[in-house]
Amino acid sequence: MPGRELALSVAAASLLVVAGCSGGSGEEAASCPRPGPAPPEQTALLPDGLSLDRVGTVTEVVSTRGHLTVRAVSAEPIDELTVLIQDAVTAAGYRPAGMDNEGFEAEVFFTAGNYAAGQALVRRAECEGQWDVELVLVEPDTLPTSAGGPPSQNR
Template structure:
């Protein structure tokens, strides 16, 4: 159920947000993606950074979810690993990847819960990829409860 909600949220964010690469100049080069304002990047968990591989263009926190939109020129095979490294560095665990060459998804868990997904798709500009990352707020994940203790004999 949580995974479906994350996928639906990612799809909705992708449809609504069209930031990043919106056209080209007379020489056919893509414009530099606009960096998210500091008030938005301040919403990122401490240690979560895409600075070595992508430009973060939008960050939003709503109802226990963090949504990050970014643009990169790194190859899709490389960017999926870099996203995984960035997200696991702040405490999430990798839960798998699906890379079809034109689109890729990276999945994350927190404890025993599905906790997020990054979707990487071709951008409107040649050679660029759009990244849509949705994570649940770690504070929203219930603490693991100990199971029933075995009876003493």
């Protein structure tokens, strides 16, 4: 039955190709779906000029008592990711205030004028090769006027 043997060989080869491209066991690959983006009503809360498109997928944006929390998932290497975060927040008018990168997690700090205005925390995600990003910023409208106004106005 050469037809049946050929069909079985093709099926086996297909399974090897799929397994080889999955980046992990079937169980791990199934538990690592592509992160869903935050809904537009949440991303509308982002300050003017803040784009995290190069950082990764923004999955949630929450405004709570003068603070904006942005959660994202990234596949960028941590050394590049911290620089991309710093660039994104700087483009929104905040200023870099320091960085601590330990290789398995990192923090990036920001100011607005003389005030501490936020930080990003980067940690390994559950999925191999991904990083969870939690960016917390003081909302521009809540900064004291002595800070020079909202970061987006200090350009």
